[in-house]
């Protein structure tokens with residue numbers, strides 16, 4: 001009996017060691033690095049994206065991860081020849097004739113003097129809820145998003161959809177996935193780095209998982225196809241007032257004609273999105289609720305309480321994401337006011353001045 005139990009322990013020890021090694025190996029071998037979809041068309045950019053990939057070492061502390069991120073930002077900026085990020089806005093505008101209207105559909109087809117196209121598609125690692133569903137997005141130069149939703153002019157990446165608040169906040173069951181988004185090739189290595197940093201935090205620490213279900217960067221007007229679904233009922237948070245500090249959110253059931261009503265948007269001519277130099281995180285439209293989350297543009301004081309908002313709805317970015325974006329030199333929502341005393345909470349960009 002004694003011998004058999006020792007043997008059982010030995011076998012168990014071997015199995016556990018093998019399982020641990022498999023886990024350790026997969027952590028290093030999984031391709032959780034940003035990459036360009038059109039690498040052959042933009043070889044210079046694709047190389048820089050690869051060169052600045054973050055490190056996944058065993059047991060990296062939060063401090064080690066910050067240092068790695070900050071070093072890779074410096075490396076990316078050196079390889080790109082970028083100083084202040086707003087320089088990218090001026091450089092991109094310089095590709096256009098003076099007084100010409102600005103459209104991503106035009107800008108993305110142009111080339112940098114080095115040869116790479118301005119518009120590239122970036123694929124980045126993201127956390128998504130277990131049952132999240134992938135929806136293709138389309139974009140075009142249209143005045144109304146409905147024209148994109150009904151006409152589906154040109155595919156431009158995708159978003160992840162999940163319909164209940166329980167799933168949104170079920171961090172323990174998130175799974176790693178990827179998302180694709182169009183962006184300016186001179187911004188792509190930096191945007192990819194920020195997304196990978198957000199992903200990597202969740203890799204090391206479950207509590208720091210932030211689901212990135214929609215990323216909007218370079219575009220004029222976009223939408224999910226209106227044919228992607230019929231009428232749909234989803235959960236959304238709603239608050240007692242439009243601009244106060246109350247966190248007394250309740251869950252509302254909202255019905256929309258199609259998923260295109262939730263996933264659509266358009267950017268003003270002066271927006272950095274038209275140059276591929278801005279990022280919207282988890283942008284969505286839940287009409288019919290009060291300051292419903294995630295709410296990209298809001299006058300509410302509660303929105304400054306980022307950790308509370310993130311706890312209520314994990315799609316709300318916690319404060320550390322904005323800190324990371326500011327380390328990169330991005331303009332963050334806390335540093336400017338969107339028209340009408342609103343703050344555009346899901347938006348970071350290269351600035352305008």
Ligand SMILES: [Zn+2]
Pocket residue numbers: 273278279280346347348
């Ligand atoms: Zn934006």
